[in-house]
Amino acid sequence: MLEAIDLTKRYEDGELALDGLTFKVEPGEIFCMFGANGAGKTTTINLFLNFIPATSGTALIESIDVAKDPLKAKRHVSFVSENVMLYGNFTAIQNLDYFSRLAGKRHLVKKDFAEVLERVGLQKEAFDRRIKNFSKGMRQKLGIAIALVKNAPNVLLDEPTSGLDPQSGREFLEILVQMRDQGKSVFMSTHDIFRAKLIADRIGFMRKGRLVMMKTAAELAHEDLTDLYIQYMEQQPGAAAVPQAGM
């Protein structure tokens, strides 16, 4: 379970990136977070991973306060970052091998890695190739494979579908659904409204560090998400006079 309680982050330069963010991702649930660039999605994930200290509030992974016991908390979370380059001199398998060892999975063999890579849709010829010349999508798949191998009960994904072709995007959604069925808590930041609607159990809209809307899939069943998104991003009670929000 992932839980943010009144999470606030003000950067050193005074920028208020997160402002009292509170949400919860239950086991077996996919939570999709939308928001314009700079809304605070990456900041949220960085706080969950203790990469930066929170100004106030708490981030909990499996009820462990990440600021108090970060190493223990990180044992229970997999992470797919926004743009990961990985080790260019290593093959896909070598990259996977190293990170699975860091994740504490040291008993895995090449067959296991091949299986995971197949699952994320990386073409077989690429398994043993140096990833130096991999496309963004291929790297993204490898990043997802790394998260899969760790097999933690919580998953944080930062815009994971950017760079994936339609076919791979579909496969990726299947993986997320499988994760949910295994009882994992999945938090995904994304711009991909169409795909998110297909799988999300709950959806949140973020604007200037605040969660301005949160609805369940059932509540959204008959709404047009794009309209809703634009509507929420344009005019927000409490912060009405923000001209640049209308683009």
Next chain:
Amino acid sequence: MLRDIIKKEILDNITSPKFVFTFLLCTILILLSVYTGVANFRAEQKEHTASLALNKKNMESQPTYASLAGIGVKVSKPPQVLGTVVTGIEEAVGRVAPVNIAADPNLIDSKYSSNPVFAVFGALDLMFIVKIVLSLFAILFTYDAIVGEKEKGTLKLALSNDVPRDRLILGKAIGGYISLLLPLLIPLILSLLILLITPDISLGGEDWARLLLIFLMFFLYLSVFFSLGLFVSARTTRSSTSFLVLLFVWVVFVMVIPKVAVITAGQIRPIPSVHEVTAQKDAFLQQIQAEGQKGFGDWAQKNQELAKTDVKAYQEKLRQFIQDYQQELTNRIDENNAALERDYQQKKRAQQSLAVNLSRVSPASALTFGSMTLARTGIDDFDRFLASVRAYKPIYTKWINSKLGESINFQSTEQVKIKIDDMPQHIYEPQWLSRSFVRTIPDFALLTVMIIVFFVGAYISFLRYDVR
């Protein structure tokens, strides 16, 4: 986990193109430098024995003691076998010192004076390769150690696991260091083999100890740049910045500080030029010569009577007088020269030690002075040699003066056949290992302190490093 990180770091390094490049260049340069070192040493050794023999033959073939005194004797410093790895100042100052009655002995015939082009480029010895090229490689292996992983996003990914940061930096440091040593070890071992199998080169037990200490100093020196690289890469947010900063520090350490130290020392503690000292010595020599002529004239006048009355007794007295008087005058020249020289040497040493100590801020200087002292090719060793030659000079002049006195024969024009078997020989005992080692303790200490400071800096910086 530490093992996994170390293994990954090594694998990452040795699969990178820079590794192949480094490995090839290291092998070529190290082997080349040791090869030229060995060739130079053999040539020097040959030259040394040849010049000893030639000098002896030349002296033996002199018809009279007067002409023998005229050519004097040439003392030459035996080449040091470890000059093969650390040439030191050998090529700059020369190894031969002529000893004769009049002049004060000094080193002459340096390689640089015979071919100034050498002076422009300096020696390509192993120490130079380590100081310039390998230190750059140490930087090349570390400048992106931390900041590069941040740029690749792998730092975030690694730290999204329960990996303690200290474990990560330790693993990276150990793995990185091993991968830096890999391209060095093979050529270094090969060059040791070259030293072992070359005929003419025999390393004694002490030489091995010295060589080991020199190699230890090389590794410490490279570790300074390695930990410096880690430190800077943990303090920058872009690898290009890190590289530029490191390059700048390298230039300051290797190029700027040693030169500035020498210039500053020259300003703070100026010394008279060698020409001034020589001019003073020459002036005194002329004074003594004039005095000598006058003294001889006086003596002759005083003994006019005797010359008329008893020729035989007069000649015997004259002979005795010349011998004593010559010795007295030589002694005065020597004393004056020694006083001038002492004064000059004292000033020079003060300036030198100031320059050395100022420049020691730079690890490159610590390496240069330390390894030269260990190889016995440094300033101290040449000073020692020159001092031994200067101590030898009065011994020699006493001998030649007595021979000159004995050989004056008024009865016939026939000269005494010269004999040099009983000529006192110059003895030079090279510096002991323990003394050399004590002298290099500051260098070892400085390098170690720098390693610790930079590594602790890297360690602490990484614990606080912004991984995003």
